[in-house]
Amino acid sequence: MTANGRPRAPLMTNTQADRVKEVARLAGRPSRLRRREFLAEGPQAVREALRLHLTRVDAGAGGVVVDFFATDEALARHDDIAELLVHPTAPRLRMVTPEVLAAMSSTVTPQGFIAVCRFVDTPLDEILASGPRLVAVLVEVRDPGNAGTIIRAADAAGADAVILTGGSVDLYNPKTVRSTVGSVFHLGVVTGADVQDLPARLRAAGLTILAADGHGSSSLDDLQEASESRRFAGSQGDGDSRPPSSGGDDPQPPTPQPTTPWPTGEPSRSVAAASSAADDVRLEDPAAWLFGNEAQGLADTVTAAADARxxxxxxxxxxxxxxxxxxxxxxxASARAQRAR
Structure with a gap:
């Protein structure tokens, strides 16, 4: 019997078994798309997959984990995972030999756990309707490690979602999933978004669009300093950090200041320079950051649709x-400004 009282399935020892081959095929995109399933490998990824599975099932929604495989040694090393499997709605545990796990795995050195999971991406409409305050948009980012790193960073920064446009790497590529280190199960991820109509939809959802561009005319340092300056001014006054009204019922926008190009070397650190570069962009406001392709960066048509580069x-x-x-x-930078607001 298993820890949750179910009959224990026989130990899987045949590396050529049909089920072993079916799991191994999920390393390939055609099989993933046909079955709408993917692999989560290693203790951290499967732990987060199990937690999401239990949360969804307990809420009356569909589960995430279809099959769960583990070696005796791995299960003995990770009591917290074994405890999750005790839950009455946990997926069935299938014990396998290290050789069988290796035959299923997409990695050279498997870590004792594999979960076959259903796709977890979220529709764009659902994300935008939730009132997000911080979103990362990957525009044709094609490296699995980079995509996974950004998803993990967005999760750590408290972002609400990550959006992958068409032409970006497959979210369910095993290398992408591994690079997220479980974060793919924590926040909403949209796949295949149309980059042409995305800016209008982001803006309609109340998000300022910021394009990360090495040749951008605004400095992240300047935006941070302007945000700090507004926060400091607000803490010294009545709590309203926006510029004062010049009279009438509606506040008047600040007079635009010419942007001074940076001199060679250290960028200017004056508050005046920060204000001139950031009058219309506030890091503390809801934002969608656009991040471009590793080699070409963001196309001019994409940066032209942003509120700031x-x-x-x-x-x-x-x-x-x-x-x-x-x-x-x-x-x-955005997360800090939003939380300090």
Whole structure:
């Protein structure tokens, strides 16, 4: 008997069994698309898959995990996973030999657990209707590691969702799933969004659109300093950090200031420069960050639809930042400004 009182299935020992081959085929996109299932591998990923599964089933929704495979050694090392499997609505546990697990796995050194999961992506309409405050948009990001890193960073920064446009890497590529380290089960992820109509839909949902662009005219530092300046001014006054009205019923917009190009070397750190670069963009407002392809970046047609093109300053000699690193910096800047509001 298993820990939750179910009959224990026989130990799977045949690496050539049909079920073993069916699981292994999920490493390929055609099989994933046909069955709408994917692999979660390793203790962290399967732990989060099980937690989401139990939460959904307990709420009366469909579960996530279709099959769960583990070796005796792995289960003995992870008591918390064994405890999740005790739950009455947990998926059935199938014990396998290390050789069988290796035959199923997409990795060279499997870590003792594999869960076959149903697709977990969320429709774009559902995300936008939920009133998101922070969203990461991947525009033709094709590297699985970068996509997974951005999903993980968005999760850590408290973002509401990640949107992958058409032409981006497959969310369910095993390398992408592994790179999220379980975060794919934590937040809404949209796949296959149309990049042409996406800006209008994001803006209609109340989101400021910020394009991460190494050649952007706005500096992330300037936007952060302007946000801090508004917060400080608000804390010294009546709590309203917006510019004062010049009379009448409606507040008047600030007078635009010319943007001063950065000199060579260290960017200007003056509050005036920060304000001139960020009069119309407030990091504390709901935002959708656009992150582009690793080689080409964002197309001009995409950046033209954004409210601002924002560059992450580079103080050292590096030529550029990896898109996953840049996304982490940008998402945390917005998250900090929104939480400090």
């Amino acid at each position: 924002v560059a992450v300053p580079i103080y050292g000699s590096a030529e550029s930042l990896n898109v996953g690193t840049a996304a982490t910096v940008c998402l945390y």
